[in-house]
Structure formats: structure tokens, C-alpha cells
Amino acid sequence: MAEAEKQIQPDTSAPTNRIAAATSWLKSVGRREHMNVIRNPRKPNMRRSYMNQLINDTVIKLAESMQLPERVFNIDELPWVPFDEGEVNCYFKPLRFDLSTGTWTYLFKIKSNKVLARHRHTGGSVIGYNIQGQWRYEGRNWIAKPGTFIFEPPGDIHTLITEDEEVVTLFILGGSLQYFDNNNSIIGQDDIYTVLKKYRDYCNKTGIEVCEDLIY
Numbered sequence: 001m002a003e004a005e006k007q008i009q010p011d012t013s014a015p016t017n018r019i020a021a022a023t024s025w026l027k028s029v030g031r032r033e034h035m036n037v038i039r040n041p042r043k044p045n046m047r048r049s050y051m052n053q054l055i056n057d058t059v060i061k062l063a064e065s066m067q068l069p070e071r072v073f074n075i076d077e078l079p080w081v082p083f084d085e086g087e088v089n090c091y092f093k094p095l096r097f098d099l100s101t102g103t104w105t106y107l108f109k110i111k112s113n114k115v116l117a118r119h120r121h122t123g124g125s126v127i128g129y130n131i132q133g134q135w136r137y138e139g140r141n142w143i144a145k146p147g148t149f150i151f152e153p154p155g156d157i158h159t160l161i162t163e164d165e166e167v168v169t170l171f172i173l174g175g176s177l178q179y180f181d182n183n184n185s186i187i188g189q190d191d192i193y194t195v196l197k198k199y200r201d202y203c204n205k206t207g208i209e210v211c212e213d214l215i216y
């Protein structure tokens with residue numbers, strides 16, 4: 001590969017490696033520029049030039065090196081993973097697992113005429129955009145139709161009910177989902193780690209390669 005080509009290749013190494021590389025580079029440039037100033041103490045505007053050099057070449061490069069790389073996925077190439085244990089009423093297509101914040105994004109599919117377990121979103125909000133079908137939360141005065149955007153604050157407790165059509169909704173979730181029984185006792189919980197485990201287990205079981213690029 002030509003040297004010019006190498007330079008425009010995206011840096012897709014692990015963030016820790018990129019930070020280490022950028023820090024090392026920062027030190028070497030800093031040392032070189034510092035020595036330039038020391039060797040030329042009377043050169044006009046040397047200090048200003050030195051600072052500009054540091055900002056333009058070093059700080060910006062460091063920031064760019066820590067920026068997340070672009071990710072593009074075709075949902076047709078991602079599997080519908082069963083969400084429930086036992087009787088499966090829901091499936092998801094994983095789109096992102098952000099382990100640094102505990103936030104995950106998935107397309108969620110629910111069969112028609114189902115009542116999902118009542119649950120609380122502890123420590124994270126719910127952002128949803130409904131794509132297909134209609135659903136509602138028990139006791140609320142609104143219905144999610146195709147094109148409906150939903151925000152639910154952390155702590156929201158709800159029971160999702162679908163109607164006569166299969167539902168597909170894009171959800172961005174944080175924290176955990178705590179499931180209740182009829183006595184308000186917590187009987188189960190999901191969070192980014194359990195959802196990621198469902199995805200990994202399904203891939204292992206069906207021979208699908210885990211898309212590690214979904215974790216960023």
C-alpha cells in the first residue's frame with residue numbers, strides 16, 4: 001500500500017490503543033517543539049508559534065484520534081433475536097451496545113395482541129420511534145402509531161399492549177428494565193449486558209458470527 005494511501009486509512013484500532021498512540025505522539029511532538037523553543041529563545045513570536053503548533057497539530061489530532069469511527073449497518077443483515085425466555089412474543093435486531101453508558105439501541109418486534117410484562121425503567125430513559133403497527137401503555141391516553149415518537153423518563157412503569165398488527169419500534173434504552181409480578185415483586189431484570197448476552201447466545205446457537213462492530 002502506498003504511503004499516501006496508508007495515511008488516509010481510518011484508525012479502527014481499540015480506543016485504548018488509539019489513546020496510547022496519540023499520547024505517545026503528543027509527547028514526541030511536545031518534546032520536539034519544546035526543544036525548538038529552548039534552542040531559539042530569542043526568535044520573534046517563537047512562543048506563539050509554538051502554542052499554535054501544539055493546538056493545530058497536537059490537540060486536534062488527539063481529539064480526532066479519540067473520536068468514534070463511523071458505523072454503518074444494513075438491518076437486513078442483522079438477525080431477529082428472540083427476547084423472551086419460553087414463549088417468544090418479542091424479537092430484537094441489535095443496532096448498538098454502548099457499554100460506556102449502558103445505553104443500547106435495537107429494533108423491537110412484538111407479536112400482535114400481546115400484553116408484555118409490567119416493568120420499570122430504572123436508571124435510564126426510553127426513547128422510541130414506532131415504525132409498524134400500533135401499541136399503547138395500559139392506562140395512558142395515547143396510542144403509538146407508525147411515525148409516533150415516544151420519550152419516557154427514568155423510573156417510568158408501564159405495561160405495553162399491542163393490537164391486531166405486529167409491531168416494530170426503534171428503541172434507545174438505558175439503565176435496566178425491572179419486571180414485576182401481580183404482587184409488585186421484581187421477578188426479573190434486563191439491561192445492556194443481558195441483551196448483549198441474548199444476542200451472543202443466539203449467534204452461538206445458530207452459527208451466526210457476532211457483529212462486534214455493534215459494540216462501541
Ligand SMILES: [Fe+2]
Binds near residue numbers: 119121126158
Ligand atoms: Fe418499557
